[in-house]
Amino acid sequence: MRKIPIAYAIEGMFLGRTIIDSEGHVMLRAGVCLDEYYIKRLYEIGVNYVYIVDPDFEDIEGEDIISEETRITTVKLVKQSFNNLQQDRKLNTGALRKVVNNILDEILDNNNVLMTISDIATLDNVIFYHMVSVCTLSIMTGITLGYNDTRLKELGIGALLHDIGKSKIDTDIVKRVGNLTEEEYAELCRHPELGFQIVKQYADISLLSAHVAYQHHERWDGKGYPRQLAGSDIHEYARIVAVANTYDNLMTDRPNRPPYQVNQAIKLLKHMSGIYFDPRIVTAVVANIATYPIGSFIKLNTGEIGIVSQNNPLNPQRPVIRIVVDNLMRRVKQPYEIDLSQMTTIIPVEILSERELSQLLPRTPGS
Numbered sequence: 339m340r341k342i343p344i345a346y347a348i349e350g351m352f353l354g355r356t357i358i359d360s361e362g363h364v365m366l367r368a369g370v371c372l373d374e375y376y377i378k379r380l381y382e383i384g385v386n387y388v389y390i391v392d393p394d395f396e397d398i399e400g401e402d403i404i405s406e407e408t409r410i411t412t413v414k415l416v417k418q419s420f421n422n423l424q425q426d427r428k429l430n431t432g433a434l435r436k437v438v439n440n441i442l443d444e445i446l447d448n449n450n451v452l453m454t455i456s457d458i459a460t461l462d463n464v465i466f467y468h469m470v471s472v473c474t475l476s477i478m479t480g481i482t483l484g485y486n487d488t489r490l491k492e493l494g495i496g497a498l499l500h501d502i503g504k505s506k507i508d509t510d511i512v513k514r515v516g517n518l519t520e521e522e523y524a525e526l527c528r529h530p531e532l533g534f535q536i537v538k539q540y541a542d543i544s545l546l547s548a549h550v551a552y553q554h555h556e557r558w559d560g561k562g563y564p565r566q567l568a569g570s571d572i573h574e575y576a577r578i579v580a581v582a583n584t585y586d587n588l589m590t591d592r593p594n595r596p597p598y599q600v601n602q603a604i605k606l607l608k609h610m611s612g613i614y615f616d617p618r619i620v621t622a623v624v625a626n627i628a629t630y631p632i633g634s635f636i637k638l639n640t641g642e643i644g645i646v647s648q649n650n651p652l653n654p655q656r657p658v659i660r661i662v663v664d665n666l667m668r669r670v671k672q673p674y675e676i677d678l679s680q681m682t683t684i685i686p687v688e689i690l691s692e693r694e695l696s697q698l699l700p701r702t703p704g705s
Contacts, residue, residue, distance in 0.1 A: 340354070340392045342390055408444055445474070475585065496547035512526070528564075553580075554583055557613070630689065634689050640665055
């Protein structure tokens with residue numbers, strides 16, 4: 339399967355990944371043949387990207403670091419947590435610890451898998467999927483940094499709840515992207531302190547986890563908020579979540595912009611290193627991300643185009659590529675694979691967008 343903007347979906351394509359709402363209900367199941375009604379309905383509920391079945395990928399399957407079941411359960415719990423707080427009810431800390439333990443166990447079981455598959459969320463549940471993705475990438479980073487079990491769980495809870503303060507802010511302000519008044523922006527910037535006040539109430543959650551909510555918008559150079567902490571005065575858990583939070587935001591579709599390509603997002607994180615972020619943490623986070631996700635169409639410096647068929651966990655920038663188009667822009671009759679980790683003169687130039695791909699390789703539902 340491959341991920342495409344809904345604008346490029348064509349009647350007759352088959353859905354490659356089930357679309358699920360934040361309550362765990364199936365909105366559209368994998369294998370469904372898309373028609374005009376389904377495509378229009380997905381537009382209406384704010385689903386801007388879908389995974390589709392593609393014959394070029396029939397034996398290529400991306401691995402997800404955590405199972406769909408765990409992701410659904412966690413998203414549902416995060417949404418329930420928001421709702422509980424909005425109704426002045428308590429967090430179910432036992433359930434939160436349990437899902438973090440499940441995420442940690444699955445990451446440890448899949449320790450050779452990089453962060454690749456991104457979630458398909460509607461506009462109404464983006465924040466809940468975001469909190470789960472940030473938790474996942476943060477735990478992966480903690481493992482890279484050699485954290486023990488206790489520290490990984492503290493980090494995981496803090497990461498999962500890093501935006502929980504937004505439950506106490508007007509929903510319209512939280513969901514709106516851009517066009518905030520000065521007063522509305524100031525209100526939104528209260529969420530770290532609000533989150534800290536919420537989490538620190540619970541004796542069974544470490545105070546260090548609460549400081550993740552408090553400090554994840556502080557900057558390495560001291561120009562963040564709410565307290566303008568700098569450098570090592572920012573707790574390392576919060577420094578990790580700050581990078582994971584920004585990465586996931588860059589990779590999330592917004593009403594005012596499409597998501598960044600992975601290599602573009604990584605380049606931006608590195609550019610922000612030493613200013614916004616601890617350079618050591620940026621290196622650790624990036625080590626867990628597949629620079630060129632499985633299923634991406636990549637243009638090489640040879641002029642050829644290939645599909646990423648396999649990641650290299652030891653060198654994420656040098657995946658295995660299946661060549662499908664030669665340097666004269668002709669379809670290869672018998673595609674073949676090259677391992678870029680063994681071919682240092684061949685370099686990925688760019689990930690092709692769906693728009694660029696459609697111009698080079700016009701596609702039909704069955705092609």
